Amino acid sequence: MASKRLFDRIDSIQLRGVTKKYDDRFAINDVSIDIEGGELVIFIGPSGSGKTTTLRMINRLIEPDSGTILINDQNIMELEPVALRRNIGYVIQSIGLFPHMTIAENIGLVAKLEGWNEKKIKDRVEYLLDFVSLPSDMFMDRYPHQLSGGQQQRVGLARALVMDPPLLLMDEPFGALDPILRKQLQEEFYQIREKLGKTIIFVTHDIEEAFKLGDRIAIMDDAKLVQIGTAEELIFHPANEMVASIVDTSKKFKHLDTLKIKDLISPLECMYVHDGSLDIESAISSMIGKNIEIAVVSNGSFPLGIVKLIDLLRMDDKESKIIDHVVKIPSFSRNKLLSSSLKIMQKDGHSMAFVMTDGKLSGFLFPNDAFSQVIG
Amino acid sequence: MDKEHKGVDSLLLSDLVEVWETNSLTLRTIEHLTMFSIAIVLASIIGIFLGLFLYSRPKIAHPTLNLLNLVETIPDIPLLVLLLPIFGLGSGPTIVASVLYSLLPITRNTYTGLKEVDLKYVDIARAMGLSEKDILFKVRIPLSLPMIVGGLRIALVFTMGVVTLGGLIAAGGLGAALIAGIQLYKINTILVAGLWTGLLAVIFDGLAGIVEKRLQRRYGIW
Ligand SMILES: Nc1ncnc2c1ncn2[C@@H]1O[C@H](COP(=O)(O)OP(=O)(O)OP(=O)(O)O)[C@@H](O)[C@H]1O
Ligand SMILES: [Mg+2]
Numbered sequence: 001m002a003s004k005r006l007f008d009r010i011d012s013i014q015l016r017g018v019t020k021k022y023d024d025r026f027a028i029n030d031v032s033i034d035i036e037g038g039e040l041v042i043f044i045g046p047s048g049s050g051k052t053t054t055l056r057m058i059n060r061l062i063e064p065d066s067g068t069i070l071i072n073d074q075n076i077m078e079l080e081p082v083a084l085r086r087n088i089g090y091v092i093q094s095i096g097l098f099p100h101m102t103i104a105e106n107i108g109l110v111a112k113l114e115g116w117n118e119k120k121i122k123d124r125v126e127y128l129l130d131f132v133s134l135p136s137d138m139f140m141d142r143y144p145h146q147l148s149g150g151q152q153q154r155v156g157l158a159r160a161l162v163m164d165p166p167l168l169l170m171d172e173p174f175g176a177l178d179p180i181l182r183k184q185l186q187e188e189f190y191q192i193r194e195k196l197g198k199t200i201i202f203v204t205h206d207i208e209e210a211f212k213l214g215d216r217i218a219i220m221d222d223a224k225l226v227q228i229g230t231a232e233e234l235i236f237h238p239a240n241e242m243v244a245s246i247v248d249t250s251k252k253f254k255h256l257d258t259l260k261i262k263d264l265i266s267p268l269e270c271m272y273v274h275d276g277s278l279d280i281e282s283a284i285s286s287m288i289g290k291n292i293e294i295a296v297v298s299n300g301s302f303p304l305g306i307v308k309l310i311d312l313l314r315m316d317d318k319e320s321k322i323i324d325h326v327v328k329i330p331s332f333s334r335n336k337l338l339s340s341s342l343k344i345m346q347k348d349g350h351s352m353a354f355v356m357t358d359g360k361l362s363g364f365l366f367p368n369d370a371f372s373q374v375i376g
Numbered sequence: 377m378d379k380e381h382k383g384v385d386s387l388l389l390s391d392l393v394e395v396w397e398t399n400s401l402t403l404r405t406i407e408h409l410t411m412f413s414i415a416i417v418l419a420s421i422i423g424i425f426l427g428l429f430l431y432s433r434p435k436i437a438h439p440t441l442n443l444l445n446l447v448e449t450i451p452d453i454p455l456l457v458l459l460l461p462i463f464g465l466g467s468g469p470t471i472v473a474s475v476l477y478s479l480l481p482i483t484r485n486t487y488t489g490l491k492e493v494d495l496k497y498v499d500i501a502r503a504m505g506l507s508e509k510d511i512l513f514k515v516r517i518p519l520s521l522p523m524i525v526g527g528l529r530i531a532l533v534f535t536m537g538v539v540t541l542g543g544l545i546a547a548g549g550l551g552a553a554l555i556a557g558i559q560l561y562k563i564n565t566i567l568v569a570g571l572w573t574g575l576l577a578v579i580f581d582g583l584a585g586i587v588e589k590r591l592q593r594r595y596g597i598w
Binding site: 085 | 496497499500501502503504505506507510514515518519521594595
């Protein structure tokens, strides 16, 4: 049955003195926040500080003991929970695609319950799969266990978008992915965010992710909201020591000048290497089989560059060789200074580089990753 | 050599045909499978509904399952005898006894399957805006199917056994042929009827096993 469209856009979300206790312990304690429509607010803080609890109150998965939550000045406790949730997308770290439904059924489930006709559901599913860079003809009829972790997370996002909700709640959506994949999905999410034009509340543990994606960052500690502000506000005017230590990167960067690439190398696993003479079709099945989204293209022993799975999936001519589609990336010797390498990469807009040891490929350098290792 | 082989083969085959015909095994098989199917369909319907009911009334779940467990511990021949005064002789008590035995595995597996669905699926379903009814029908029941089929598989084996025993109380079926063979001490009859009954049991169990595997595979539970 079709439920009411509660809001076409978000003008404001307000939490007023929201408190929740489990037994005698506060999960969140007197939290008040104003969020504007269209904002992307990031919640960050130590484990158990109340981030997930705060998020789950907004779609009434958890109800507060006291305090009120208003969306567009409407008290959400006066709204029907099922209708409210169909107006709010929800993405979680463990994804939770239903294993007994195909990808298309997973994405289209709520639309079906809303009484959409088959054609409209199919069109919407195709549009959304395309939006998250998965070719719909290849993925619609698969079951979740046939997808890699990164692909599942893309489907999770598509499923949350099916009713075109104006508000998205995302709880560590990239938290379970390996670092290479996480960087790639962050990058893609950053790019589609504009197109989405939605209000987003996003929980993370990764301060780099927070700086990269967030308009404002809310810092939680011990069930309290400690401070909320832009990255600059938090860095230059931290409310206390704890905020300073989360956001203060400067003093940890002191040694950056002396670091060499070898200190921050991400080692190469041989499963990433694919021979340039491979055709696209076989490369795709190899990469899906190995659960990787980036492959190193080599000719014999020498690395030529990389190819990305999503790019390969989009190619029309599946018979052509991957060597013809290589994206060149810089390569550095492991003894080179990190700072100068990063400068070169930044200048040319590269997000990864090869690291060579004695003229042989031995690993990767990810500036973002290097960054978070330095500060972490 | 060749001739001799053919001789043995045709001898065996003609024996088989003779045993089959004198004991009207085609008719017996039809009787057998009729009782078997009625018992299984009844047990599935009652068992699945009872499982659903217990799931919605967790307080009475344990006492009910304990009671079914008790029924399960009564040996089959005494159970048939106990049912005689109520249902008389024939296929009636045989079907009732089969259903009573099959109820426990089907009900228990349905109830446990529903209860033990991974909560992360229930949670995300609720977050997506599924009502409690939708969660039951779109998530909990489908995710319990492999477990329910597992219970059904156990019930198939029980029922095959009880229906065969029905021969003792004039229910007909392959059990009747077996008993006739035992009473008249006809080894061939015992062998043919016995092996055929066993083969049927193996086939049904195999088919249910395939369905179970398929479900598990589709759901990614290896
Ligand atoms: N259902 C529950 N029952 C009892 N305590 C709970 C429950 N849910 C959360 N808590 C407690 O509330 C506090 C806040 O939990 P919450 O999940 O919001 O933390 P979080 O900031 O999301 O942590 P993490 O970063 O580990 O995900 C924790 O101390 C947690 O143990
Ligand atoms: Mg959490």
